[in-house]
Amino acid sequence: MSAREKILVAMSGGVDSSVAALLLQRQGCDVVGAYMKNWINEENVIGHCPWEQDIVDARAVADQLGIEFHVVNLMRDYRARIVDYLLDGYARGLTPNPDVMCNREIKFGVFRQWGRDHGFTAIATGHYARRVLAKPALTDAPATYSLLEGADKNKDQSYFLALLNQEQLRDARFPIGDLPKPELRRLAHEAGLATAAKKDSQGICFIGEVKMQDFLRTFVPDQPGPIVRATDGAVLGTHRGLHLYTLGQRRGIGIPSNTDFQNYVVVGKRAADRALLVAFDGPDAPGLFCREIRVHHLSWIGAPVSTPAALEGRVRYRDPRVPLEYLPAADGGALVRFATPQRALAAGQVLALYRGEQLLGGGVYL
Numbered sequence: 001m002s003a004r005e006k007i008l009v010a011m012s013g014g015v016d017s018s019v020a021a022l023l024l025q026r027q028g029c030d031v032v033g034a035y036m037k038n039w040i041n042e043e044n045v046i047g048h049c050p051w052e053q054d055i056v057d058a059r060a061v062a063d064q065l066g067i068e069f070h071v072v073n074l075m076r077d078y079r080a081r082i083v084d085y086l087l088d089g090y091a092r093g094l095t096p097n098p099d100v101m102c103n104r105e106i107k108f109g110v111f112r113q114w115g116r117d118h119g120f121t122a123i124a125t126g127h128y129a130r131r132v133l134a135k136p137a138l139t140d141a142p143a144t145y146s147l148l149e150g151a152d153k154n155k156d157q158s159y160f161l162a163l164l165n166q167e168q169l170r171d172a173r174f175p176i177g178d179l180p181k182p183e184l185r186r187l188a189h190e191a192g193l194a195t196a197a198k199k200d201s202q203g204i205c206f207i208g209e210v211k212m213q214d215f216l217r218t219f220v221p222d223q224p225g226p227i228v229r230a231t232d233g234a235v236l237g238t239h240r241g242l243h244l245y246t247l248g249q250r251r252g253i254g255i256p257s258n259t260d261f262q263n264y265v266v267v268g269k270r271a272a273d274r275a276l277l278v279a280f281d282g283p284d285a286p287g288l289f290c291r292e293i294r295v296h297h298l299s300w301i302g303a304p305v306s307t308p309a310a311l312e313g314r315v316r317y318r319d320p321r322v323p324l325e326y327l328p329a330a331d332g333g334a335l336v337r338f339a340t341p342q343r344a345l346a347a348g349q350v351l352a353l354y355r356g357e358q359l360l361g362g363g364v365y366l
């Protein structure tokens with residue numbers, strides 16, 4: 001990394017991005033911090049939005065480091081690119097993934113553009129992921145980069161970066177990607193950073209601590225329908241709207257099983273009569289496990305995989321990588337066949353594709 005690089009650090013007010021800024025400064029980069037204001041509690045979303053405190057914390061760290069700090073208002077873009085995508089997805093019976101979309105559209109989209117417009121050569125975040133040189137530039141063409149999982153396998157956040165492209169990665173820096181979390185905390189304490197002891201954030205990207213269900217209740221009107229047992233068609237009750245449930249969900253269905261050691265789980269949604277399909281949880285629950293999925297809207301970090309290949313995939317952020325067969329289809333999508341059946345693959349979610357610890361890209365599954 002060139003010592004004269006002018007880097008814009010996305011500072012969320014958390015410890016990870018605080019240490020990202022600290023490390024870049026120690027490397028001799030010209031560092032400026034910025035908080036992205038993407039969401040505020042002004043649309044009557046129930047819940048606690050800690051954004052004001054986050055700005056205070058991010059600014060405190062910037063002051064400690066003696067770097068310039070900005071609050072960048074991206075609320076309009078966030079509303080258009082993330083909130084609308086979320087609401088549209090739920091309205092179509094899908095389970096969207098705002099965290100993955102945020103990275104592509106907001107952090108490495110409009111925020112990156114804001115950085116470029118203000119003369120920054122790169123955007124840094126506190127993601128646990130590693131960007132490595134894949135191919136040095138031999139001619140005038142730019143070098144190519146690969147994305148690897150974070151060194152701390154327990155904190156790895158590469159999944160959230162699955163839809164980035166090469167150009168976005170070229171401008172991205174992940175200064176904490178090599179660090180184990182305890183070491184990062186130690187560095188933060190040692191440097192006396194205001195966020196050193198702050199607990200890790202939760203909740204969906206930018207909607208802060210607001211729970212998804214509260215968010216949806218506020219923005220999507222109730223659309224009740226029957227709760228139907230998939231195995232025999234028995235109607236067990238009513239629900240307030242299919243968008244409030246996800247495949248594989250056990251909690252909050254509101255129907256006691258009345259059978260020892262058996263719990264109902266959501267196994268499907270039937271659009272025709274807005275039925276929520278449930279069954280007893282287990283390997284035999286109809287529709288809960290599947291071995292094959294179709295993936296579309298594919299996006300690649302490097303060269304696309306255009307022939308059948310044995311790869312690995314991660315179907316959710318916290319899930320381990322699992323072996324799969326990747327079969328490109330004529331329509332630009334792909335068929336993915338898992339070595340073992342996967343539980344609760346909710347349509348609209350993202351499959352991240354890997355070769356070992358290298359993230360190749362990803363797509364949305366149906």
Ligand SMILES: Nc1ncnc2c1ncn2[C@@H]1O[C@H](COP(=O)(O)OP(=O)(O)OP(=O)(O)O)[C@@H](O)[C@H]1O
Nearest residue numbers: 010011012014015016017034035036125126127201
């Ligand atoms: N509102 C925001 N403003 C600026 N940067 C942000 C914001 N939200 C997230 N980021 C950036 O994206 C990274 C990953 O976001 P995530 O919400 O997963 O935070 P995190 O892993 O808890 O990290 P941190 O401890 O820095 O909050 C952050 O480290 C930060 O660089």
